Amino acid sequence: MLQRTLSTRRRLGGVVLQIAIVAAIGGLGYGAAYNAGLNLSRAHIASGFGFWNNTAGFDISQTLIAYSASTSSFGRAFWVGLLNTLLVGAVGIVFATILGFVVGIARLSNNWLVARLAGGYVELVRNVPLLLQLLFWYNAVLKSLPLLHGSMALPGGAILNNRGLFLPRPVFAANFSAVVVVLVGGIICAIGLTVWSRWRHQRTGANVHIFWPSLALIVGLPLIAYAAAGFPLHFNVPQMGRFNVSGGLEILPEFVALALALSVYTAAFIAEVVRAGVLAVSHGQTEAAQALGLRSGQTLRLVVLPQAMRVIVPPLTSQYLNLIKNSSLAVVIGYPDLVQVFAGSVLNITGQAVEVIALTMAVYLAISLFTSLTMNLYIRTVAIPER
Amino acid sequence: MRRLATAVALAMALALGTQAAAATDTTLAAVKQRGELICGANGTLAGFGMPDPQGNWTGFDVDFCRAIAAAIFNDPQKVKFVPLTAKDRFTALQSGEIDVLSRNTTWTLSRDTSLGLDFAAITYFDGQGFMVRKALKVSSALELSDASVCVQQGTTSELNLADYFRSNRMSLKSVTFATGEEALKAYESGRCDAYTTDSSGLYGERLELTDPSQHIVLPEIISKEPLSPVVRHGDNQWTDIVRWTHFVMIDAEELGINKGNVDAKLKSNDPETRRLLGVEGQYGEALGLTNDWAYRIIKHVGNYGESFERNIGQGSPLKIVRGLNALWTKGGLQYGPPVR
Numbered sequence: 001m002l003q004r005t006l007s008t009r010r011r012l013g014g015v016v017l018q019i020a021i022v023a024a025i026g027g028l029g030y031g032a033a034y035n036a037g038l039n040l041s042r043a044h045i046a047s048g049f050g051f052w053n054n055t056a057g058f059d060i061s062q063t064l065i066a067y068s069a070s071t072s073s074f075g076r077a078f079w080v081g082l083l084n085t086l087l088v089g090a091v092g093i094v095f096a097t098i099l100g101f102v103v104g105i106a107r108l109s110n111n112w113l114v115a116r117l118a119g120g121y122v123e124l125v126r127n128v129p130l131l132l133q134l135l136f137w138y139n140a141v142l143k144s145l146p147l148l149h150g151s152m153a154l155p156g157g158a159i160l161n162n163r164g165l166f167l168p169r170p171v172f173a174a175n176f177s178a179v180v181v182v183l184v185g186g187i188i189c190a191i192g193l194t195v196w197s198r199w200r201h202q203r204t205g206a207n208v209h210i211f212w213p214s215l216a217l218i219v220g221l222p223l224i225a226y227a228a229a230g231f232p233l234h235f236n237v238p239q240m241g242r243f244n245v246s247g248g249l250e251i252l253p254e255f256v257a258l259a260l261a262l263s264v265y266t267a268a269f270i271a272e273v274v275r276a277g278v279l280a281v282s283h284g285q286t287e288a289a290q291a292l293g294l295r296s297g298q299t300l301r302l303v304v305l306p307q308a309m310r311v312i313v314p315p316l317t318s319q320y321l322n323l324i325k326n327s328s329l330a331v332v333i334g335y336p337d338l339v340q341v342f343a344g345s346v347l348n349i350t351g352q353a354v355e356v357i358a359l360t361m362a363v364y365l366a367i368s369l370f371t372s373l374t375m376n377l378y379i380r381t382v383a384i385p386e387r
Numbered sequence: 388m389r390r391l392a393t394a395v396a397l398a399m400a401l402a403l404g405t406q407a408a409a410a411t412d413t414t415l416a417a418v419k420q421r422g423e424l425i426c427g428a429n430g431t432l433a434g435f436g437m438p439d440p441q442g443n444w445t446g447f448d449v450d451f452c453r454a455i456a457a458a459i460f461n462d463p464q465k466v467k468f469v470p471l472t473a474k475d476r477f478t479a480l481q482s483g484e485i486d487v488l489s490r491n492t493t494w495t496l497s498r499d500t501s502l503g504l505d506f507a508a509i510t511y512f513d514g515q516g517f518m519v520r521k522a523l524k525v526s527s528a529l530e531l532s533d534a535s536v537c538v539q540q541g542t543t544s545e546l547n548l549a550d551y552f553r554s555n556r557m558s559l560k561s562v563t564f565a566t567g568e569e570a571l572k573a574y575e576s577g578r579c580d581a582y583t584t585d586s587s588g589l590y591g592e593r594l595e596l597t598d599p600s601q602h603i604v605l606p607e608i609i610s611k612e613p614l615s616p617v618v619r620h621g622d623n624q625w626t627d628i629v630r631w632t633h634f635v636m637i638d639a640e641e642l643g644i645n646k647g648n649v650d651a652k653l654k655s656n657d658p659e660t661r662r663l664l665g666v667e668g669q670y671g672e673a674l675g676l677t678n679d680w681a682y683r684i685i686k687h688v689g690n691y692g693e694s695f696e697r698n699i700g701q702g703s704p705l706k707i708v709r710g711l712n713a714l715w716t717k718g719g720l721q722y723g724p725p726v727r
């Protein structure tokens with residue numbers, strides 16, 4: 001009884017303390033905002049977000065959503081920049097993860113040359129500042145690509161030069177959605193088929209061959225639907241102009257350089273994280289797996305990695321966060337990310353440093369928190385259930 | 388990155404400080420007490436503001452700060468120059484890091500009203516131009532539809548570029564960089580067909596290219612770029628000092644007073660000359676300076692024309708002609724109100 005009241009009281013005290021802390025932080029934040037407003041008006045500097053709907057007036061080289069210098073607002077420019085940041089962050093994370101896992105595992109390889117190469121990669125990349133690497137890649141990308149007039153024609157109508165890679169852009173006619181529906185249906189059926197065959201394999205030991213039926217479901221059916229719908233897909237093929245390539249889907253060299261630099265750099269750190277994670281799994285596990293007759297690839301995939309993931313994921317998360325934050329180095333090579341567009345052009349044109357910087361910081365905070373949250377959810381799925 | 392740091396510092400100062408940069412003391416008092424002027428300058432623009440390999444700053448905009456220092460301290464060396472990119476410059480001034488910004492900065496209405504800053508006087512009448520490779524065989528900016536154009540961010544150039552292409556119904560592919568150097572490098576590497584900025588800047592930057600003769604400046608001037616030194620809003624005495632520093636340099640040129648003859652001119656009978664040089668009247672003291680303030684400027688730095696020719700005119704590699712910047716008596720726009 002006494003114990004109960006004690007712990008209730010302690011819990012109550014904890015809650016009160018937490019409320020007090022939140023209130024204090026809120027009060028500080030409010031005070032800072034109020035004070036800033038006062039100081040700004042005293043210095044005759046405009047304040048507030050009144051600029052948000054004003055016409056931006058500047059051009060942006062890569063826009064994932066419709067944007068025009070003459071009609072779009074500063075607010076629209078903000079979203080353009082944010083999407084560009086998310087795009088390069090997502091692409092960077094995917095490639096950094098793949099490369100990082102490959103290098104990390106290669107470093108533990110029994111093959112002397114492979115292990116040394118992986119080790120050399122990690123040491124070289126980790127010890128050169130990212131900014132230099134970025135400039136290196138940008139210049140390497142730009143210099144190695146042909147000038148406009150020596151443009152390389154790639155198969156399928158794609159064009160490559162130092163203005164970017166121009167791919168044929170798919171243009172979907174209205175009834176293309178029917179094909180998509182059939183494709184999704186086919187994929188669902190194929191998954192069902194796989195689950196069923198596994199289930200049968202476990203129950204009866206019989207092997208059902210599902211490759212051809214799956215292929216028919218995923219590729220064959222949609223193709224038939226595509227023909228039936230009257231081939232509703234066309235390509236906007238890029239054309240050479242006097243100064244530039246027009247039409248098509250454009251991938252800027254700035255984007256390629258930034259994604260490359262971020263992936264290569266972060267992969268070196270991820271490789272170390274992966275190596276540490278794999279080494280943390282006791283060697284007995286590998287021996288046991290091999291004693292059961294698993295091949296080394298299977299041992300890695302089925303026994304070692306799942307356990308290593310528990311060690312790998314937390315530091316991996318912070319590498320992802322680093323990558324996203326490092327993407328703001330985009331400014332030096334002219335890739336229009338959030339910092340370049342919003343904390344750059346918009347800040348300069350409006351002069352509203354306080355609002356713009358505060359919002360930019362809030363966005364990076366939100367992206368980071370979201371990434372951590374996702375990774376924490378993922379940790380739960382890889383956690384080995386305690387028995 | 389520096390720019391971000393400055394912006395963050397300003398944000399912090401505004402949020403946490405009890406008083407913004409326009410402190411209790413006047414800028415003049417602060418400068419005198421410190422013993423030197425802190426001047427925001429370009430840092431990479433030949434002819435206007437750039438340190439030489441020994442670290443001595445030279446240039447047209449630099450000389451303007453030296454003139455202010457000469458007026459206050461009778462010593463043009465008492466200036467500390469802070470190199471600023473187009474993006475850093477206003478924040479540096481707002482936060483009080485510099486006393487005056489003398490860095491090819493265009494006077495616009497929005498900058499004048501919403502930044503808490505004031506523009507003192509138009510020291511250079513400029514306009515925006517384009518540079519292209521000769522090999523492109525383009526003779527007018529109107530042929531640039533679809534071209535990639537490298538431009539520096541946070542400049543009026545960025546905005547004029549979009550305006551010009553829109554009003555001439557041309558399609559634009561601009562590539563924007565944080566500094567002029569990066570934009571120029573990208574242009575040189577072939578990333579862009581054209582590079583655009585103030586034509587004053589084009590003169591200097593063309594000479595930095597590996598082979599300047601391969602590049603030409605197109606004839607079109609697409610904007611008005613009145614370049615002016617900038618100060619914080621609200622310190623009128625300081626604004627007056629900066630503004631009149633420019634005016635007396637113009638007046639001196641008009642009166643034929645220069646570095647070489649200024650001592651002799653002290654004995655002149657011409658009333659305008661006598662007022663300007665402080666032989667007669669208390670004009671300097673009215674500004675909070677000494678009465679020989681203008682004499683000091685001419686003695687150490689020279690008149691407007693001398694500074695122009697030495698840094699960007701015929702005495703320099705840039706060879707810019709006076710054009711709009713000739714005296715009003717010679718068909719230009721430079722006009723100094725009278726000292727009286």
Ligand SMILES: N[C@@H](CCC(=O)N[C@@H](CS)C(=O)NCC(=O)O)C(=O)O
Pocket residue numbers: 429431432471472473491492493494539541542543544566567568584585587588589612614
């Ligand atoms: N006058 C324009 C442009 C001034 C400007 O920054 N020009 C460029 C090109 S001449 C420059 O000085 N760049 C040098 C740098 O920032 O590194 C403005 O005030 O916005």
